[in-house]
Structure formats: C-alpha cells, structure tokens
Amino acid sequence: MSSTNILVVGAAGQIGTELVIALREQYGSDRVVASDLNPKPIDALANGPYESINVLDKHRLLEVVKSYKITEIYQLAALLSATAEQKPALGWDLNMNGLSNVLDLARDGHIKRIFWPSSIAVFGPHTPKVKTPQRTIMEPTTVYGITKVAGESWCEYYNKRYGTDVRSVRYPGIVGYKSNPGGGTTDYAVHIFHEAIKNGTYECFLSEQAALPMMYMPDAIKATLEIMNAPSDQIKLRTSYNISGVSFTPDVLAEAIKQHIPDFTISYNPDYRDGIAKSWPSSIDDSMAREDWGWKPDYSLERIVSDMLEHLREKAV
Ligand code: AKB
Secondary structure, three states, X not given: OOOOOEEEEOOOOHHHHHHHHHHHHHHOHHHEEEEEOOOOOOHHHOOOOEEXXXXXXXXXXXXXXXXXXXXXXXXXXOOOHHHHHHOHHHHHHHHHHHHHHHHHHHXXXXXXXXXXXXXXXXXXXXXXXXXXXXXXXXXOOOXXXXXXXXXXXXXXXXXXXXXXXXXXXXXXXXXXXXXXXXXXXXXXXXXHHHHHHHOOEEEEOOOOOOOEEEEEHHHHHHHHHHHHHOOHHHOOOOXXXXXXXXXXXXXXXXXXXXXXXXXXXXXXXXXXXXXXXXXOOOOXXXXXXXXXXXXXXXXXXXXXXHHHHHXXXXXXX
C-alpha cells in the first residue's frame, strides 16, 4: 500500500482546487490534506481533510506535517503577477519565504518530495519571445517573476546541497472552468468565457495582440502529476521545466468563442497588466520536458473553447 501522504498548500486557488480533486482520485481522499488561509474549506475541498495554514508560519506547517505523517508537499501559496505588483513586499515575502519554509522541511527530513510551481514570468523583455528555450535570458520585470527566478535557483541549490527532491514546471496561463483564477495577468482567458456566456460581451484588460502561452487545466494537472510520479533520475533539471500547451492572443480567443457564440463581442481597455504580458514570451519550447519525462499536452485551442463553453453552460443551468 502506498505510504504517500500529501499536503497541498494554497489549495483554494485556481490550480490548487483542481489538483486536490485529482490527487484525491489518485491517492484517496484521506491521504490528501488540503490547506489554505481560510478557517473552513471551500466546497470543492470539503470531501477530505482540511487545515488552515499560513505557509509563512513554519511551526504550524510542521505541526500539520507531523500530525498527518505528510511525505509530499505541493506548495502553491503565492501572490500572482498582477497582485504582487500592487503589494511587492508581501509578494517577495510570501513567494520566497513560503518556498523556503517547505524546502527546510525536506532538508530537515520531515518530508520526502516537493512540488513548487514556477511560471513563464521568469522571462523578461530581453528573452527571445517565440519558442522561448529552456535556458535563455531571464531578466523578469515583475516582482512575481523575480521570486520565480530566485525560487528556481533556491530549489536547485537545495537539491544539490541537501539532496532535496524538489520538482517544478513553469506554468503558462491556465484556463479552466472548475475554479477561478485570482491576481494573474493571464486571468482574462478565463473571465472571457464567463462573460461570453453571461453577457455576450467582454472588456479585455490586455491589448488584442498580446500573445501568451496558455494551457488547459487538465494538461496542467497532467504535467504536475507526471513530473511528481516520474522516477527521480528522469528529473534532470532541478530548477524548473518549460511546458507548453497552446499560444493565442485575446483576438484569436475571441474569434474562437465567436464560432460558438456568433454575437459575442470583445472590446479592449489595456491596463498595467498589458505591460506585464508584453514582457513575457508568446510561445514556449518544451523539448526538455518532453525528452526527460515524456511531457505532451492533449488540448488544442478549439478543444479548450468547446469544452469550456460546454461545462460553463452546464453549470449555468
Ligand atoms: C499569472 O498570470 O500571474 C500566472 C502565471 C502566468 O504565472 N497565471
């Protein structure tokens, strides 16, 4: 019988919610502890153990790790790109010290394996934009991106110095219907679907040509589970792997939605998030993830759009 006991920190967020659902399917609900700041779980997390944890409180983290005999932590608690620009000091503190606290639990022998997400935000305006390679210029202009570059090196340092089994992927923008994103530059690509169904129109905070790498949630969950389940010797990079799904502009996404909702209209009112988007790649080369642990996405833009609309319509009735 598996002796894996999992703690997901930041479980009420966009990816955390769906990851807990998938992990509970794989390991059984009792073995996956969801945690977030809220004292009570959101509905989607209520079918298994839940603990209120602030990842900056290392004593509380250790208490929960010991009481559930946790072996693996998925550390997802973070301020995303847009929110961190509003609160840079908190962004730095939460994103760096949250990671450090979890890495220290592994260094000190309390847990065996860590998943920590990096992001396309590690790249910056001087990075080659198209098919951005795994190893290239990384000069991010956002505090979020800076914490992700530093965090990647911190993970690699712990792996080399203490043998910490930490694994990571650089998520692009994630599109999904079960949970809502919060505080990201790529969030428009989820909001647009909700507004298309509810009001038939959407005002976009990015400009129409802001091309960004994106991925459907099932692919993001698949990548996360695959990298965590891969044999350790296949994980040759202990910084973080580029992974790629699809790439599109708001304009192209709107056109794809119009194929299903012909009257749908979009208007553009770009704000500071457009500046962030312009500093990021438009597409990603993920050949190292493909070679090392067999990564391959399943969803095209057309499939994402029809699946999103179908599920959101079902939810609306
Ligand atoms: C964000 O927009 O901040 C995130 C990300 C790309 O990491 N979705």
